[in-house]
Amino acid sequence: MNGPASREEKLELGVELLAHLEHDELALPDAIDRIETxxxxxxxxxxxxxxxxxxxxxxxxxxxxxxxxGGTYVNYETQVITREGEFECRRCGTTISTGHFVQLEPGELGPFGSSCIRKVTGRDTDSSE
Incomplete structure (x- = not known):
């Protein structure tokens, strides 16, 4: 899973990721952190x-x-899948054995570790919101 190949696919995936944020408001640096995945x-x-x-x-x-x-956040039961293997987290670069992948309309995004998947989807945040 190397992610989307073309610039257009990346653009669509990035827009869709923003559309699926957990909270209605987000600091720009946090949004950029997510887009960098x-x-x-x-x-x-x-x-x-x-x-x-x-x-x-x-x-x-x-x-x-x-x-x-509103109301289009990532559903963990249907849109996040896990796979076992040797992966590198797309957000932090850590080696992980369980990869979490987000299934969005334009494609799949991942793998992420268990804490990074929560940050990418907005379930956990680092800054004040």
Whole structure:
């Protein structure tokens, strides 16, 4: 699972990830942390944020994002699957034996460790919200 191959696939996956955030509001650095699981390209990160805003997925004000699609957070029973194997977490780079993968409409995102999957989906946060 190497993630989406094309720039367009990454853009769609990034927008969809923003649409599935757990909370209605998010600090921009936290949003970028999540987008970096899709791409580390600053230009593509900006494209993802711009596309999400143009499509009405988010609103940006100062250094905060407000998600406009309420109730579409990642469902852990149906959208997160686990696989056993030797993986490297896409968020933190740690070697893991159980990979958590998020199933979104444009594709699959992962693998993530058990704590990073919660951060990526917004279940756990590092900053004040």
């Amino acid at each position: 899709v791409t580390t390209s600053p230009a593509l990160t900006r494209e993802i944020l711009d596309a999400a805003e143009k499509r009405g997925v988010i609103e940006r004000e100062n250094a905060r994002l407000r998600v406009q699609r």
